[in-house]
Amino acid sequence: MTHPSGRSFRWAILGTGSVARKFARDLQAMGSAVTLQTVASRSLENARRFAAEFGAVEGACDYETAARSECDALYIATPAALHEPHARLGIAAGKPVLVEKPLAPDAASARRIAAAAAEAGVFCMEAMWTRFQPLPTRVRDELAAGLLGELRGFDGQFMIANRPEPGVSLFDPDQAGGALLHRGIYPVSLAHFFLGPVAEVQAFGRLGETGVDEDSVVLLRHASGALSTLRASLRSNGRPGTRIYGTTGTLELEGPVWRPTRARLYRTTPGSAAPGAPRRLEALRESRMGLRLSGALGQLKRLAGRSVTTLHAPFEGNGYRHEAQALMQAVAAGETVEPRMTPQDSIAVLEIIDAAAADWTKGPRA
Template identity: 40%
Template sequence: MPQIRQADGHAGGTTLMALPAPRTPSPPPREAPGLHWGVIGPGRIAASFVQALRAHTEQRVVPVGSRDAERARAFADRFGIPSAYGSYAEVLDDAWVDIVYIASPHSEHYTHALMAIEAGKHVLVEKAFTRDAGEAEQLIEAAHKQGVFCMEAMWTRFLPHMDVVRQVLDLGLLGEVRTVTADHGQFMSPDKDHRLFAPELAGGALLDLGVYPVSFVAMVLGPFASLAAVGDMTHTGVDGQVSVVVTNAAGAHGVLNTTLHGRTPTTASISGTRARLEIEGDFYTPSTVRLIGRTNELLGLVVPAQRKGGLCYEAAEAARCVAAGKLESELMPLDETLRIMRALDQIRSDILRDVPECLSLPR
């Protein structure tokens, strides 16, 4: 086995010599320019985001907004946020706010992000970016027109172990990539009141869970040349399980699955003619990466130094881009977000072909 060495402090942990050390974060999240953030939607993901900012960055959340003023105040008190508003408009009217984190259900992303953009605010929009590609295209056009930064909060793209993946691909360590796999399944009790089972909230496995493997495969393979999907529906009429096969222009395959019906390994792999790369579950969080040779020998290993607070990396990237006057991130460019949304539309078209009433999500 290759000798193990200790990588630089913020570079991501213990590294075997055969694998490159992560280059991100560079600089570390705490060194990113500090912005004043507004939060729309004080739910679970917003709580994780604010906790990550407080623990690992110099970013500051100044107001939080909700349709329920008491809910906003409870969230503000919990995290020491100075202002709590009972409307989203008040967040956008706050002169302190540089950038708005859209953390509402993805059924509302388009409306809330467009409000922020038209108010001249930069935006970080939770995944899935919107309900469909049409909404995504309109948001992107609005951001370009207003000259504000806009990015999908696909936090996985900004984690250090994903930089290892990108370097391995760039260096050709795997040879010719032939197969990419990724899955994300969670057991969700079939409760019609849960947002993932609610058609009016754009529920289903695909937009909430499946967006992770779709985005990962898109990062590795690039634009899809072909796509075929199968799936089934829940009792409420949203997608419960989806399996997809895609190809790229070089003929490499991507195989992915998502489900609400059971906990899957949530792993990912990239197999090439020389070696394969394996990412432990949950692959979309800070995870261990292994480089495996043709005879199944371990060639390299990267273990994350930081397991929690991973949302700090996307916030730091947004802050660096805004401070530099950039309107989008090179790590999660808007044209790729749009391609992914179009792929999600095509997947839904495939699996819902026989259920036409589900094709149009509630507006």
């Protein structure tokens, strides 16, 4: 997807951390359709190295200069505490902005970004890359078509054990660190994406010595009545895997929550919960022979492929290009929002996180 004029679409990147590098690497893989125009960082030396490595046309500069450069859009990958001022720099310059998740440290800041973009008529979107990858998009379409019947629940987690080193942004409250804002935001956003608006939030969190939540557990009641259970951690590991529950099946997304690789559908045939099965049949089912027979039949079904259906929709490159393409397509169409991740969606997700934070501040410190 090139610029509407037919030339290469020009990107400016603000920030030179690991996420910015991944984004730049996928831009490179997109070939002549895109150009890295310039790179900005609080350290000009870091920006120069980044610009040289990825071939930025205008080289390195400061943030204000990047917003005024000959770019077509800004990708903002600076620390979360700087997202609002940097997004508003781009908006004031009339440049579409793709702001790395979270859009802002809290919902109030996100509302200010959204209001500025709406007033200026400028495209603005949170770079929640998971929503733009092919598999989650397909899953949402399949759910809307009734794949699982009535949706009843969602489970998701993002847990990785890290040392709480001084100055690391994840553990720094001044840089808007914390498990839920940086890791839990993925399952929170997907729960909102798949199951819709949230009516009630309950949460527990464990605060570390630096003051950020190092572990958090969140329970959501959606407006539909469905329930979501979410977990995030900076200090412990968890098994990857995300599950969506419905009345006619369970869908398990394999791989990490931020970049699932495929989904498996396990069909459900609702049975009667009423008592009254013949006692002889009940005794047979619970006998050693009956249990062995039941296990063998289940294995035969799995081998025959009748109980499991696989959904496969692989991402391209390293997965970052899909959000870039979404912005470029929207800009080409003259749109200021993208329906898969509107500013209002970002605000709703941050309202959930704000509500959770209000609960966990009552809890004990580590």
